Amino acid sequence: MNQVNEQKIPKAPSKWKHYFTFILILLLLWGSAYQTDSTFKELIEGFPNMFSVLDQMIPPNWAYFDNIIGAMLDTIRMAVLGTTIGAVIAIPFAIFSASNMIKSTWVYYPVRFLLNLVRTIPELLLAAIFVAIFGLGPLPGIFALGIFSTGIIAKLTYEAIEGIDKGPLESMTAVGANKIQWIMFSVVPQVAAYYVSYVLYSFEINVRAAAILGLVGAGGIGEYYDRTLGFLEYDKVSTIIIFTLLVVLIIDYISTKLRENLL
C-alpha cells in the first residue's frame, strides 16, 4: 500500500521560473551599469581617492563646531515647523481619505490619489521648486518639509482610521451627534495615539531631510556641506557629519522612546 497513485501526485513546480528571474535580474544590473557608464575599473581607481579624502577628514576640525551650531539649530527648527504644518494639513486629508468616514468613492479616491502623488515627489525637488518661488533661505525648506510630511502623516493616519472599532461610531450616531461631534467622540480617541506617533516619526524623517535641504539653498546645516565641500575643507566636513549624526541619533532615540510609550 505504499505505492501512491501516480495520478494523485501533483507535478512539482518547474524550477525554470527561478532561473529566469535570476537571469533577468543579472541582465537588469548589467544594463543599468552599462547605461550609467559605471564600471568596476572606475570603482577601483576611485579607491585611493576615497582614502585620501578620509585621511583629510581626520582629525575633524572641532573648532568649527561653534560656526555651525546656529545652522544646526535652524535645521531642527525647520523640521519642527515643517512637521507642524504637515501635521495640521494631514488631518483633513486623512479624514477625507478614509472609506469609513466618507462614504463616496468620488471623494476618497481622488484625495488618496493626490496624497500618493505628493509622496512620490522627493523633498529635495520640492525644496528646489520652492527656492525658485520664494528665494533662498529656510522658508522654502519649511514648506517642502510641510508638504512632504503631510503625505506621510495623512497616509498612515487614514489607514489607522480605517482600522478603528466601528461600535463607537454607531453609538455616536445613535445619540444624535452631528458629524464633527461624531468624529471628536468616536474617531479621535481611537486614533489620537497613532496620530501623535506618526507625527513624531515624520519629525525624525524631517530632521534628516532638513539636514540636506541646504544643498539646494533651502536653509539649515546643508548649506555648510556645500560650502566646505566646495573649498575641499574635509576636516570641517567631518565635523558637520559627526554633529549631524549625533543630533539625528539623539532625536531618533527620544522620539522612539516616546512612541513606545504611546502605543
Add this chain to the structure above:
Amino acid sequence: MIEFKNVSKVYPNGTQGLKNINVKIEKGEFVVIVGLSGAGKSTFLRSINRLHEITSGEIAIDGKSITKAKGKDLRIARRDIGMIFQNFNLVKRSTVIRNVLSGRVGYHSTLRTVLGLFPKEDVNLALNALDRVNIVEKAYTRSDQLSGGQQQRVSIARALAQEAKIILADEPVASLDPLTTKQVMDDLQKINQDLGITTVVNLHFIDIARQYATRIIGLQAGEVVFDGPVEEATDERFSEIYGRPLETREDEEVEVGESAHESSK
C-alpha cells in the same frame, strides 16, 4: 409611543428583513422581541432610530415621523432614544464619564462639546446616571479596564444621561454571564419602572424575556408571529409557532454553573 405603520425592509441583496409590520408600543411598556436567529429582531430595533433605513411604510415616535426626519430633526429624534448594544460600543480608550457625557452632545453646541466643556449639571447628571447603575466609583477609570457587565452598565448610564424617553437594547446580555445578565436586566427593569422609560429589548432566551417583559413580540422571517402579554407566551404556544421551543438560558446556566463551581474549588 412608537408606531410601526406597514413597515417593510428589503436589504439590497434581496433579503426581506421586515415584512409589513404594524405594531404600537405604548409609553412605559417593557417590550421584549424574541425570535430565532435571523428573524429580524435587530432590523426591527435599528429601524426605530434609523440605524437601518426601512424601504416602505413609516415609523412614528410620539406621533412624529422619524422616517421623514432629516438633519437636525433626525438628530433631535435620536437624542431622545438611548441605544444599548451587545458589544457595549464604548470608546475603550476614553474614561467612563466621557462615555456617559457623550450622550449629552445632542444638547449643546458643537464647539462646546468638542472642547469638552459640559456644564456642571451635565456632569452631575452623568454621575447620577452612573450611581443609578451602581458604578459611580468607576467614573474616572478608563473604560477598557471594566468587565463586560460593568461596561454594559456604563452604556445604560449613557442612555440615562441622554434623558432618553425610549431605550432600545439589542441583545444587551448576549455576551454576559448569568449573574451579570441578572444585574443588567434588573437595571433596565428598574429604570423602566422608576422613570417610565419605554424599553424595547431583543433577547435570545425566552425565559429571560418572560421574567422581565410586560409584553412579548415574536418575529419570524421579518413578520410578527406573536404579540401579547407574558402570560400568553407559553412554551406550547411558541412550539406551535416556531415548530420547536425557543431557547432558554437555563440549559446554558446548568453548564456555566457547573464549570464555575469547578473552577472555584
